[in-house]
Amino acid sequence: MTTPFLSVRDLTVDFHTEDGVVHAVDGLSFDVEKGTTLGIVGESGSGKSVTNLAILGLHNPAHSRITGEITLDGDELVRAPKSQLERLRGNKVAMIFQDPLTSLSPYHSVGRQIGETFRKHTGASRKEARDRAVEMLRRVGIPHAQTRVDDYPHQFSGGMRQRVMIAMALVCDPDLLIADEPTTALDVTVQAQIIDLLKDLQQQFGTAIILITHDLGVVAGAAHEVLVMYAGRAVERGTVREVLGSPRHPYTWGLLSSMPRLHAPVDVPLVPVRGTPPSLINVPPGCPFHPRCDFQALAGPDMCRGERPELSPHRGHGDACYLTPAQKQDIFIEQIKEHL
């Protein structure tokens, strides 16, 4: 069996704060293959972004502790030296952030920001970098790229800014693209354009993409596989069809129920997930979701607050819940599906 392109094993990220240790990611494992998209979904604070910043080694070592293994194309990254990570970032692995306005430097022209990444990793001249920037802007669909290359981020609209961001991320033809909520700050029509753009680019260059979002709709349209995260752990994993078609974890059900549907009757209310996300300093024992879970009684007395449930099965469509497969299926079909 070949090793996956990106393999994350038992990743743990702790932050040391004045209030205590924040367990942002706790024993997370997943794989991403070339040419595929993994969607990572979850509420804010579920550890989605932390995980991906860990892949790039962007956490401040003074305040964080990272264990586990991250292997990219055969290279171990957790213990890699700073210089190796610097060579990797923006080159083999690139990242797109949520808010393109704040994520682009307001002080430099977009051409410069795109070009400097290219120069850094290829040693190209200014002229070459500029030409490359124009080419990239054209590729992501920015009209009049030749002139707009000297403009500043604030002179672009939101969607165009995100295209700039993508152009910048793709300038070195990365093998892995991490898109952290790339469409959240955009309006719906622009969202679709951006997702289409990402898909086109993936088809063209065979890039692996990690798409971080809290929006299952985006996942449904763009991802091949889905990882649902809760309190720093994976609670459900599988293909888009598996996870969205027959979800098994009560949290996933909650997420699905809280999603607005275009074709749903107006009188069906949206049901947000009950309660608030847990504190990552004092994570509830056992299944971290149990204080918010409506079905914990079905799993048996004190089951959910005892041992922590592991993701099973190890391959394919897995979930971390003590309910029996039959219970899960019944509950989903009888209680959840009709409301979706």
Added chain:
Amino acid sequence: MYRFLIRRILGAVVILLIISAVTFFLFFAIPRDPARLACGKLCTPESLEIVRHNMGIDEPVFLQYWHWLTAIFTGRDFTYGHCDAPCLGYSFVNQEPIFNAIVDRFPTTLSLTIGAAVVFLFFGVGAGMVAAARQGRALDKIASSASLLGASMQIYFVGVLATWILVDQTQILQRPTYHDFTANPVAWASGLLLPWLVLSIIFTANYTRMTRSSMVEQLSEDYVRTARAKGMSTRTVFLRFAWRGSMGPIVTIFGVDLGVLLGGAIITEQTFSLHGIGELSIKAVENQDLPMLLGVVLVSATAIVLFNIVVDAVYAFIDPRVRLN
């Protein structure tokens, strides 16, 4: 950009006019008589009248102001001599045109300001950046404590102490004096070294704290994270991205400080017996020398207004968002 500058300069002229008028009328609003002060102990009403006439304060205040204003363009004759345009009046006390006095004093103040600014900007911003880069570590703590200590210093304390130790006792440094820069740059620098250092102690602290906090703020900005995610080295991120952003507030304060210092570092000049604008202003107040007072007030105001414009221009240079709006 040019329209911006022209608009700002016109605005500045209006502000200076208002300031001069306010100073003028406030001066006479208080019931005091500079003529009485100049006239001597046994001043007779007759000689008081003569002194008033010599000073040009026997006319109605509005007329005085008008004459003062027009003299800037036309020059004016006074009892003690002619005052060429731009005539800012004739000192009640020194019997010399105000403009000459200011031209004579300004190089001292300018040298004091520029030298000190170079020192405190270099050390202040430098220490602040080191502190920000070494956040929470020993160097940061040293820089932060030192800046707190420096900020709580007073020039008349540090200055006297430094003079006592470095000049009077050990004679490591020269007693502060002003030498013309063009005639002898070495003497110029060595003569002003002590005031520069002392003035810098107080200012450096401020810049250290400001640079540190501004840098720390910038380092947590999204675009800095983006830069790191692009593979930019720590140094590039620090200097090209975070530093650029953190310069905004520092430039603003620097402009204000320069403006204030150019208006005369009163206490510093007094402490080191330097003959700058600050000393002029003290004498002007002490002697109720209205023309001199107006002169120094205008110099200070001009410096502050001017540096406000410069700050805005620099700001536009640093931040394209300002430039293009």
Added chain:
Amino acid sequence: MTSPRKRAAATVALFAAGALALSACASGGGGGGAAAPSGAAAPTPTQDTQAVSKITVGTAQDSTGPAAPEPGATKGGTVNMIDRDDFSHLDPARVYLNYNSSASKLFTRQLTEFKTAPDGSLKLVGDLATDPGSTDDNGKTWKFVLKDGIKWQDGSAITSADVKHSFERLFASFTPEGPPYAEQWLLPEGEKYTGPYEGKHLDTIEAVDDKTIVFHLNSAHTDFNFTVAMTGFGIVPEKHDTKEKYDKMPYSSGPYKIVSHVTDKSLDLERNEFWDPATDPIRNAYPDKWHMEFGVQSLQSTDRFIADNGTDKNTMTFHNPVAPERLQQVVNDPELMKRTVRGLTPFTTFFNINTSRIKDVKVRQAIIKAFPMQQERQLQGGEIGYGKYATTIMSPTVLGYEPFDLYGKLAKPQGDPEAAKQLLTEAGQPNPTIVYAYNQTPVQEKVAVAIKTGLEKAGFKVVTKPLNSTTYYDAIGHVDNPYDLYWGGWAADWPTGYTALAPTYDGRQIADQAPNYSHLNVPEINDAIDKAAAITDPVEAGKAWAAVDRQIMEQAPIVPEAYQTYFGLYGSGLGGVKFDIVTGEQSPTDVYVKQ
């Protein structure tokens, strides 16, 4: 000799910061001034007051040069002088401040001048004149004869025409600042005169021949020869009179001439080759050059004198006193004390009692009796930092001064509330209200509290009224001002009773902004002033003035506060640095650079 405190007052008001209040004067006065640390003068060494026990009028013999040599003095070298302020005027006609006079001694000569004997006594002698002048009609006509060999800096002779010109130009419109006496006394009744520049001359000043000048005064002034010793009556050459510009660059008649003068920065002098020491009974003029620098605060000059490095060794100051912050250090260091100059200045301070509001003399006397002199002076800086207790109006530096203490203040400087109560009972006003107006500075706030506390012990009700420093003198200068008690100071223009008493207690001179701040108007005293002024013999006149002093103090128009002291330092490389009793500062005339 106008009060330097006025200038200080303005400074203090506008720059409340203590550092800036290092004023030109020795320490704070009621009119303002710097704070002295209280208790600064705790270990009071006996103040060598050099009080003028004797002031005499010298002879022609006393008026010949050269000056009495200083033991061990040698010629040559450069003496540096550092001070807070530049000289505000150098044109003699515009000089009134003592401080300006100190510098003028080096390049301006008058008809007469004071010669100080080693025992501290003063003698009025001829400077340009062969003797201190003569009058044969009890002071209405005065004759002076010029010496041979007196020259301007270009070698031309100083003539009586120059003297006449110097006095006539006092009337010109550009010289209003100097002492007003000549303008008042030399103008014939009902005439107007605006100076010699349009060809008009005064007949009252008569140049009889090249050497002889006669003044015909419009009223008798028996001490006119003292008057013309003032720098204000110094000589100006008719040929080189640059009028308005003369103030910047006066022409020398003395041992030095001005090489350069940069306003508020520096003044450089070098020898005037045409000055003949044989004509000069006062100036030794040992150094070849003088270099003066201004803008040095008293704290800085004190520190420089203490450190005594390099050229500071050859440095003195005319006016800067030892800074209050360093007083203790200097007093406790015997080595430093060897380099100090001490003495009583002509300046006296007192609290005016507004006699037009407090008409009952017993109430005024009660104020004096109850006054907490000791507590109040301690706050101002004590004996060294401020001055000796005063009990008279005339200071010990005035000819004829007689010490008396009508109200027993020296015995009970802390105040005598019981005696005051007694006086108030006699006056039938056991609890009179006193409005005390003062200059609002930190020190004066404390002084006000001390005064209030002291007076209230005797039954007074005291209302304190703080005034703004810039307007203090204007406020108390109004004859109908609403205050009962307010600080003031006075210095005699020359050391006779006339200028010490007449301007301030002659009831006929009461006017807004005139110096009679207590508004005393007693016909007997006015008469006594006239009589004393008419006495030709200086010794007799001195006695008469002392009697007037006592007569005035019986009326209790003021609470005497202090005879101001001067206490200054100089560099170790200098010798012959002395206190000048007339100016109250360090004197430049006998200074030499030690070889």
